[in-house]
Amino acid sequence: MNKYELAVVVSAKIEDEERAAVVDKCKALIERFGGTITNVDDWGKKRLAYEVQKMKEAFYYFIQFDAESTAPIEIENRVRIMDNVIRFLCVRQDEA
Numbered sequence: 001m002n003k004y005e006l007a008v009v010v011s012a013k014i015e016d017e018e019r020a021a022v023v024d025k026c027k028a029l030i031e032r033f034g035g036t037i038t039n040v041d042d043w044g045k046k047r048l049a050y051e052v053q054k055m056k057e058a059f060y061y062f063i064q065f066d067a068e069s070t071a072p073i074e075i076e077n078r079v080r081i082m083d084n085v086i087r088f089l090c091v092r093q094d095e096a
């Protein structure tokens with residue numbers, strides 16, 4: 001099992017319930033592909049470095065999880081097509 005972190009940038013134009021549903025869907029995807037969620041960081045609303053889809057602000061979430069090496073590819077493929085996800089990045093965390 002490797003340690004990974006999924007960073008998800010969610011649209012600020014949606015309601016709180018919809019935003020929570022997007023994060024829950026990401027968590028469900030991780031668990032569906034054999035991952036175990038260890039931590040979820042909610043950074044709240046932040047200003048974007050540049051305008052994306054005519055938005056200047058978005059909500060940031062960081063989900064740490066343990067999974068096999070094949071899981072991140074499957075998770076990224078599903079997150080890529082999700083509505084209200086502006087950007088995402090899944091990286092492996094080094095053990096220091």
